[in-house]
Amino acid sequence: MNKKYLNVKLYFWLLFLVSSLIFVSFPQIDLDIASLFFDGKLFSLNGSWVEGILYHSVRPLIIIFALSSIAIFIYNYVKKKNLLGINSKAMLFIILFLTIAPALIVNATLKENWGRARPAQTINFGGQKEFTPAFIPSNQDGYSFSSGHTAAAFSLLGFALLAKRRKRLFISLVLVYGTLVSIARMAAGGHFLSDVVTSFFIVYISTHILYRLIFKEDSAY
Template identity: 60%
Template sequence: MIQILNKNYFNVKLYMWISFLVLSIIFIIFPQIDISISKPFYDGTSFYLKGSTFERFFYNSVKVLLPAFTVGTIGIYIYNRIKKTNILNLNTKVLIYILLVLSVAPGLIVNATLKDHWGRARPVQIKEFGGNKTFTPAFILSDQKGHSFSSGHTSAAFAFIGFALLATKRRTFWMSLAISYGILVSIARLIAGGHFFSDIITSFFIVWIVTHMLYKLIFKKDSTL
């Protein structure tokens, strides 16, 4: 059974596909899970941890780290081409892979397609938490003109998974670091009422799946994670 679950389908383990499917069904059948998870962070007036040091630090960190890594990657690539060297093994294939990792999942799928068109209201906007909009379950198109589904910050933070897959040494360590950062950013969005738990989970799986598929497409081999 374990061997079957560990089989790769489009370079993604079967257990990851199943996990995403099962969790998606659970969020649709039991939508109140989202309300229950967000409720402890609402004090009857506001999401009281919004604006806290932890929340602001990790919310703003994405806006700094991701552009820095992107510019740094392009800079190293240009340097390698000019000097005909190979710092960090950053060749054309690696550059294309990184740019696709950053643009396809967080950019095209999460932000341009889901956030901009799904309409789901954020926790802070719904009536249950002092707002004036109606709560709708994950994966259900909404007319509330919100931008909650799915989480853009979460998808951007988890995009560092793509960088971790490129590691030739201590890959498990770098992957753990990337996932831990994504979790911290996700918590920051959750406690601020910016996103529901299902928004965060969905963004994680989208990034994980797309990143691993791109790895297979670009490098013509399976990743080991």
């Protein structure tokens, strides 16, 4: 199970496949989990400061990390140094993992074309649109599948993989942060469980594949 395919462990591929099949075969799971955050009128974190902080923290963090990486790259190029290992390959990796998974796959492809209504928009939770299972395109004109904020939050994993020291710690911090953002989005009625789980797997798998393609070595995690 620890064998890797395209730099991703076999059990991760299997988890993604099994979880996807479960969400398609048993869509009630999404409704049951969403109902845990719904009191009959509102979703528990909808409009709360907690959800607001987590929701609005994602973009600034990505911008800060991206601009810092660019600044370090320019410094290294001018000074002929290798501060934090941000060289041309690292910059290419950063550009690609911030673009391909969260921007192109999740936002441009899935969110813009799947049409799945958000939990708070469905009849099940006081809205006017129909609930549709994950991975099934619909005509509800929604942007629930899959979660853009979850994908963006977990995309910070790419920066963690570039760490020379305490890589395991940084990866753990990203996973915790991404999980909190995902829970906040569900608790605010913005996404179903399948939305955030799918975004996580897309980002995790894509980031590790890109790492292998660019650096010609396994990411070790």
